[in-house]
Amino acid sequence: MGIVARSRVKSPWIFHLNTGSCAGCDIEIVAALTPRYDAERLGCVLVGSPRHADVLLVTGPVTRQMLPRFIRVYEQVPEPKVVVAVGTCASSGSPFLGGQMVEGPVDKIVPVDVYVVGCPPRPEAIVKGIVTAVKKRFG
Amino acid sequence: MFCGVKGETMDVITAFLLTFPIVFVISLLFDGIDRKIHARMQRRVGPPIIQPFYDFIKLLNKERIVPAMASSQIFTVLPTLAAASSILSSAILFTSVMSGTSFGGDLVVVFYLLAMSSVLVTIGGSSSGNPYGAIGFSRKMTMLIAYEVPLLLSFLSVFLKINSTSYYNAILTQVKVGSMLALAFPSMAVSAVAFLLCIPAAADAVPFDVSEAKTEIIYGPLVEYSGPYLALFKLAKASSNLSLTFLACTLFFYLPALFGDGDSLWLGAFIVCLLLALILWFLTITVPRTVFARMKVGQAFKFYWIVALPLSVIAVVLSALGL
Numbered sequence: 001m002g003i004v005a006r007s008r009v010k011s012p013w014i015f016h017l018n019t020g021s022c023a024g025c026d027i028e029i030v031a032a033l034t035p036r037y038d039a040e041r042l043g044c045v046l047v048g049s050p051r052h053a054d055v056l057l058v059t060g061p062v063t064r065q066m067l068p069r070f071i072r073v074y075e076q077v078p079e080p081k082v083v084v085a086v087g088t089c090a091s092s093g094s095p096f097l098g099g100q101m102v103e104g105p106v107d108k109i110v111p112v113d114v115y116v117v118g119c120p121p122r123p124e125a126i127v128k129g130i131v132t133a134v135k136k137r138f139g
Numbered sequence: 140m141f142c143g144v145k146g147e148t149m150d151v152i153t154a155f156l157l158t159f160p161i162v163f164v165i166s167l168l169f170d171g172i173d174r175k176i177h178a179r180m181q182r183r184v185g186p187p188i189i190q191p192f193y194d195f196i197k198l199l200n201k202e203r204i205v206p207a208m209a210s211s212q213i214f215t216v217l218p219t220l221a222a223a224s225s226i227l228s229s230a231i232l233f234t235s236v237m238s239g240t241s242f243g244g245d246l247v248v249v250f251y252l253l254a255m256s257s258v259l260v261t262i263g264g265s266s267s268g269n270p271y272g273a274i275g276f277s278r279k280m281t282m283l284i285a286y287e288v289p290l291l292l293s294f295l296s297v298f299l300k301i302n303s304t305s306y307y308n309a310i311l312t313q314v315k316v317g318s319m320l321a322l323a324f325p326s327m328a329v330s331a332v333a334f335l336l337c338i339p340a341a342a343d344a345v346p347f348d349v350s351e352a353k354t355e356i357i358y359g360p361l362v363e364y365s366g367p368y369l370a371l372f373k374l375a376k377a378s379s380n381l382s383l384t385f386l387a388c389t390l391f392f393y394l395p396a397l398f399g400d401g402d403s404l405w406l407g408a409f410i411v412c413l414l415l416a417l418i419l420w421f422l423t424i425t426v427p428r429t430v431f432a433r434m435k436v437g438q439a440f441k442f443y444w445i446v447a448l449p450l451s452v453i454a455v456v457l458s459a460l461g462l
């Protein structure tokens with residue numbers, strides 16, 4: 001692995017975007033960053049601005065209100081970037097699939113690298129999803 | 140121009156050129172150690188010590204985005220200038236200690252370079268066209284007024300004490316006295332306290348990071364910066380932290396002075412000073428940022444004008460009285 005690829009794998013900065021989730025997944029993402037699961041040991045840092053991010057963690061089944069904002073945030077993340085769909089809503093849209101106000105799931109709108117399923121997924125699964133995504137893309 | 144005792148001009152130039160890679164490596168390394176200790180204090184494993192190098196290389200190889208709203212020239216030039224000025228400030232200090240040379244007024248230059256790098260970051264933020272950048276700008280300006288005055292007064296008391304504005308004279312004075320400046324004179328002890336109190340604000344460390352406030356105004360000035368620009372700003376910050384702590388430890392706590400004059404051990408003295416700088420970094424940046432929560436702008440301002448400013452005024456008065 002080259003030094004650039006290695007650096008990319010070792011330093012995934014996360015931006016978390018809620019596209020209409022119930023906040024269950026979001027709480028689990030926050031839990032993955034707490035001292036107990038300590039995602040920072042793998043170099044993950046939660047950043048507040050999409051401009052700093054490498055990994056876009058998307059939760060929720062992309063509601064109609066969120067669609068233009070979601071695309072805008074996706075475009076604000078500088079290349080190379082990775083998208084991880086967190087939760088069953090984001091991965092497949094289930095129970096909301098086909099709903100009146102639902103435009104998702106996420107992979108209908110942007111390319112998704114890794115799906116982390118579960119309602120909500122466990123923090124370990126989210127950390128593993130992030131690591132798998134960066135390894136798959138850059139490693 | 141040079142008032143060195145040991146250094147030949149060629150040696151000085153070599154040492155000066157050598158310091159740039161040293162500053163780069165040491166500042167990122169200290170940043171990594173800081174993150175590691177921060178993590179250990181929170182009972183986490185924490186990132187590897189070389190994490191800042193990974194971050195730096197990764198950011199260098201990312202896409203650069205200039206927002207449509209930004210005034211693009213200012214936006215793109217400032218990161219380089221900020222990194223250059225803060226690296227230069229560390230380089231000047233390192234060269235002085237390594238080659239035993241300095242020029243009159245270099246402490247003033249270092250002071251300006253340090254202030255410069257933080258001002259440039261905020262100007263870059265305000266030129267980005269993002270409202271958070273503008274808020275960060277106004278907050279940073281408030282903080283600059285709060286901590287630069289005590290910092291400057293603390294410098295002033297040192298100038299009065301050593302009767303010179305040159306950095307190496309401060310070290311020579313300590314060697315001559317055979318003790319650290321902060322231990323030898325009461326005025327310098329007070330001045331050192333004021334200086335150390337100013338470091339967290341100058342470093343934008345947590346209790347005083349109102350201008351960056353990650354969870355509040357999402358990094359303020361840095362909000363629109365991506366890729367290489369962000370890497371340069373991170374480097375600027377790390378090396379300005381390094382030069383602040385290094386300056387504090389050599390100006391007030393020059394440990395090698397206790398072991399006679401450092402004529403034969405210039406490299407040894409340099410390494411001792413670096414270790415001391417790391418300890419000061421831990422005490423003034425890592426500990427506060429782990430222990431305390433962020434203050435409001437008003438509280439931070441008040442802290443500096445009620446605690447640090449009177450201390451530095453006392454230091455100047457004592458120093459003028461010859462204590």
Ligand code: SF4
Pocket residue numbers: 020021022023024025059060086087088089090118119120121
């Ligand atoms: S997957 Fe479950 S927890 Fe996550 S947003 Fe959907 S409903 Fe909520």
